[in-house]
Amino acid sequence: MKKNYLVLLMAILLSAVSFPLLAQEEEEEDWDMYDDLELVDESKVKRFAKPTIVGLSPTRFFSVSYDHQLPYDMNLSSARFPASGNSGWGVDEAAPISESGRVNFTGGIRFNSNVPVISKSNLVWQSGLNYMRVGYNISNVEQSGDASGLTQVLDERGLNNLNWTNTFFVPISEENFFIFQGALDLSGDYGWDLQPFNTVRWSLAAVYAKRVSERKRWGLGLARTYRVGNLNYVPVVMYDVTSADRKWGTEILFPARAHGRYNFSKNALLLFGYELEGQSYRIDGFSVGNNSYEIRRGELRPRVEFQRQLSGPFWMHFQAGYRMDWTFNADELEGSREFFRGFFGTQEYGMINNLSNTVYFNIGLSFVTL
Template identity: 85%
Template sequence: MKKIIWILLPLLFIAPFFSNAQDEDEEDWSMYDDLELVDEGEVKRYAKPTIVGLSPTRFFSVSYDMQTPYTMNLSAARFPASQGTGWGVDETAPISESGRVNFTGGMRFNSNIPIISKSNLVWQSGLNYMRVGYNITDIEADGNASGLASILNENGLNNLNWTNTFFVPISEENFFIFQGSLDMSGDFGFSLQPFNTIRWSLAAVYAKRVSERKRWGLGLARTYRVGNLNYVPVVMYDVTSADRKWGTEILFPARAHGRYNFNKDALLLFGYELEGQSYRIDQFSVGNNSYEIRRGELRPRIELQRKISGPFWAHFQAGYRMDWTFNADELEGSREFFRGFFGTQDYGMINNLTNTVYFNIGISFVTL
């Protein structure tokens, strides 16, 4: 499998340069551009959900994500951290366990299916799965080590996600986007995990479609993008140049990309994405408490997207995985709390991962 991937990567990267064709927020709603509502004999027009030049929407996508080797450093686990016996937020915790992570990654599946496609409402829903497997060797541990490295090596981390997105136009130029998601994340297998450890996220954006080449929006989000629960402002800014070659696809702070369209069948994105979630570790979750790794990553990257045939596109991503957080919290009664930038709640563990290069390659069923 690895040999096949390394053979495909360079072929996928150079493919668009031989084409003669011309030309995650996150939705490309072009399939609904011409929808109208007839009201009492008059045509009421609503804002179109998209602008020209954006990268295609992925209805279904399967990809494989992998990181090159790095070092994992873990502190001792302190129980119960929720009662002030953990590591202080400004404390430097000594390393109790370390290991060489030879491989990190796994398969990812994403879907984004239209449920309602009326002129005054578009609803899209998707089930998603992400696997983060580990191969860890040379584990060194002292008497206070928690054994987390061995747990990750054996079980890895899994994420099941259900996301719903609603596009609600209110005039020819103005619209709202609402997005909600539920996540079950942890080292669970087929038995899943307690439903009271499901975490929810929500975002709302008010936006304006200035022209067929520009739209912007402002909003607010409750998110786990960098592992911990956070509340952040949202800025959307999508624009395409007059020649339809250059553009931006920005949903700050979740991601921000510049875009170059080689032609209608190939494009390049360059920028960054924040990735993360709160993962429950079953062995450390005593009683009704939930012990969770706050996994968050900053990923500066480039991404090449290339049409294969018909609605099928391939993509290749290469970038640098930067550790935002891999610390842990113990949630008393499995109830989430907000630390933000100024909270003083103790950590259950203070961990760090050295930064490394990563790759992602996949195939998608899209709409333009």
């Protein structure tokens, strides 16, 4: 009897276990539940333009470099106040030299960053903090009675630029896209106290572009910029192309910069062309009350640059060129308010300055992405 009870109990347990297993097996083999699903139509998937083309020089996430100019001559006029009130020096006027000197050294450390904040197929947002130091060593200074003393300010304090730039790549189709870029600049002879926050200058650019193929893209736009010292509004032309053999190409964002490119290999390349560099720098010693006295520093730099991979994402670059003085004149801005002179304005300057041209070098190390 006990054996019969034991056999019966085992039969009940096996039945209890087998029923859900059989039910589960039937569910897994029942494909009727998928009858209403449709396959994805790839022709209806939204595709977007890629932000780059093949062959371009690598994008620098972080970069540290050292910039150095060879000696040159500096000639400065006296300072007139207020500069924007028709009592300064005319644009074409040869203002008398009241101060001159030999600049033995110009340059300093530069730091640049360009970090992805959002990286999606339909939006790429990159943000970066940048710093540029322009120190001076000036000797053999000669001054007249109305000299401004700017050579001493530059020699002791130099010029600093702190910049925050945000770039947005917004594709609207598989070929067409927009690029928007905004920047804030704090520039002057300030120290670590960063006093002149009321003279932050802003720049903005917008470009509509087309990615024709994986080897070519072009674009047209407009920019509000301080690239040559003065506030200006300029058209923008972008033209990047790589040859079929991926040896030759261009990297152009006119008028800011334009380069030809030769790729020795995927690990080394040469750029040759020019770049415009500049900003409006507040001079605290000359700025009276709420008026900002600003040097409109602008440079044209024809140059060649060699880039080479060191290891993994680390690249080095060596740049050599000719620094040509575009402007080193100065304005006094009443109430720190900016005004537009552009290329053809006749507003007078508060100071007419001249720097002789010279050779310069720049060497740096970068963390990049290809």
